[in-house]
Amino acid sequence: MCDSAIIPCPRCSSRNRIPRARLGEAPRCGHCKAEVLPGTPFDLDQGSFASQLKGDLPLLVDIWAAWCGPCRSFAPTFAQAAGELRTRCRLGKLDSEANQQLAAQLGIRSIPSLILFQDGQQVARQSGALPLPQLLAWLNAQGV
Numbered sequence: 001m002c003d004s005a006i007i008p009c010p011r012c013s014s015r016n017r018i019p020r021a022r023l024g025e026a027p028r029c030g031h032c033k034a035e036v037l038p039g040t041p042f043d044l045d046q047g048s049f050a051s052q053l054k055g056d057l058p059l060l061v062d063i064w065a066a067w068c069g070p071c072r073s074f075a076p077t078f079a080q081a082a083g084e085l086r087t088r089c090r091l092g093k094l095d096s097e098a099n100q101q102l103a104a105q106l107g108i109r110s111i112p113s114l115i116l117f118q119d120g121q122q123v124a125r126q127s128g129a130l131p132l133p134q135l136l137a138w139l140n141a142q143g144v
Helices: 020-025 046-052 069-084 100-105 132-141
Strands: 004-008 015-019 042-044 059-064 090-095 113-118 121-127
Touching: 004 020, 015 020, 042 046, 046 090, 046 100, 059 069, 069 090, 069 132
Parallel strands: 042 090, 059 090
Antiparallel strands: 004 015, 059 113, 113 121
16 A cells, blocks of 8 residues: 555545554645545535545545435434544545535436445445445455
């Protein structure tokens, strides 16, 4: 394993090289100074999605919509998972209504949907909201 990780900033998408030993020290983006691993889900859109796939840490994407009751009830669980997985996985949220073209490209047929990306490739997909223990177990089974 390499001693450093390339991680895109969730705010400006600049790529940051961070020593793996320092991932838990709230590293900041060299460009915009935002926290690179904030421990909270960050918003994705058509413009930022491709650049966020280019990180060394896995990216878990929650595809949701504001009108979806299960999506709204899953949001706190997803936020809690972001805090627990902060140095192992980045968590992003994609509003399927605001980004219909991207949701269609991803083959989204139901929401909420979770897609796990590693090295720019989809490695797992899960439809429906999960309780936190099941979400963490699912990610653990994927090697996260």
